[in-house]
Amino acid sequence: NAGVTQTPKFQVLKTGQSMTLQCAQDMNHEYMSWYRQDPGMGLRLIHYSVGAGITDQGEVPNGYNVSRSTTEDFPLRLLSAAPSQTSVYFCASSNLAGPETQYFGPGTRLLVL
Amino acid sequence: AQTVTQSQPEMSVQEAETVTLSCTYDTSESDYYLFWYKQPPSRQMILVIRQEAYKQQNATENRFSVNFQKAAKSFSLKISDSQLGDAAMYFCAYRSPLGGANSKLTFGKGITLSVRP
Numbered sequence: 001n002a003g004v005t006q007t008p009k010f011q012v013l014k015t016g017q018s019m020t021l022q023c024a025q026d027m028n029h030e031y032m033s034w035y036r037q038d039p040g041m042g043l044r045l046i047h048y049s050v051g052a053g054i055t056d057q058g059e060v061p062n063g064y065n066v067s068r069s070t071t072e073d074f075p076l077r078l079l080s081a082a083p084s085q086t087s088v089y090f091c092a093s094s095n096l097a098g099p100e101t102q103y104f105g106p107g108t109r110l111l112v113l
Numbered sequence: 114a115q116t117v118t119q120s121q122p123e124m125s126v127q128e129a130e131t132v133t134l135s136c137t138y139d140t141s142e143s144d145y146y147l148f149w150y151k152q153p154p155s156r157q158m159i160l161v162i163r164q165e166a167y168k169q170q171n172a173t174e175n176r177f178s179v180n181f182q183k184a185a186k187s188f189s190l191k192i193s194d195s196q197l198g199d200a201a202m203y204f205c206a207y208r209s210p211l212g213g214a215n216s217k218l219t220f221g222k223g224i225t226l227s228v229r230p
Contacts, residue, residue: 031216033216033217035218035220040122040222041222042117042119042204042220042221042222042223043204043218043220044220045217045218048214048216048217050213050214050216056214058217088156090158092158092218094216096212096213096216100216101148101160101163102208102216102218104157104158106155106156106157107156107157107158109156
């Protein structure tokens with residue numbers, strides 16, 4: 001049971017570098033999302049997608065891009081990393097409607113120096 | 114926009130005792146879903162329990178139960194017979210019933226629960 005997978009688990013970047021956080025799910029979920037978790041802030045929504053080819057911004061989208069070319073994959077791109085993007089990033093997926101549980105990946109810890 | 118408030122940043126409980134974690138929320142919707150997630154030191158987000166607002170009966174899952182007060186917009190989590198493995202951060206979350214682009218979870222800031230042996 002793979003569920004939601006994320007890579008890498010941990011990454012160190014220098015300011016200005018770019019990288020892509022990978023997320024994949026094998027549950028055929030339409031809805032996928034990215035959250036960031038910061039101390040004392042809970043989890044905040046960065047971007048989300050309701051299906052292949054459809055993405056939209058969440059609460060804190062600045063500095064991040066996403067795309068959804070397949071149902072399974074939802075990568076998050078940092079174009080030019082900043083220290084303010086130091087955080088733990090979670091990918092989640094669920095069906096679109098009803099009280100559907102969102103399933104979370106194990107998280108990616110990102111440190112931007 | 115919906116908001117979720119967890120006003121207690123930390124709580125502590127003696128092993129085998131009962132503890133209640135508080136959560137309040139604000140919404141103009143009449144139907145919605147509420148969740149409690151557990152995040153142990155491994156950082157994995159684990160669903161503990163969920164409540165559908167149209168259901169009057171409080172949800173229970175083994176040692177975990179909720180006290181859902183719709184009029185007061187309160188959704189507290191009770192952990193009975195606390196165990197050392199219950200030590201974690203707990204998040205309360207809200208989800209709209211509208212689905213689609215409204216499928217996001219709105220989280221509280223979380224509460225850190227420690228369990229004393």
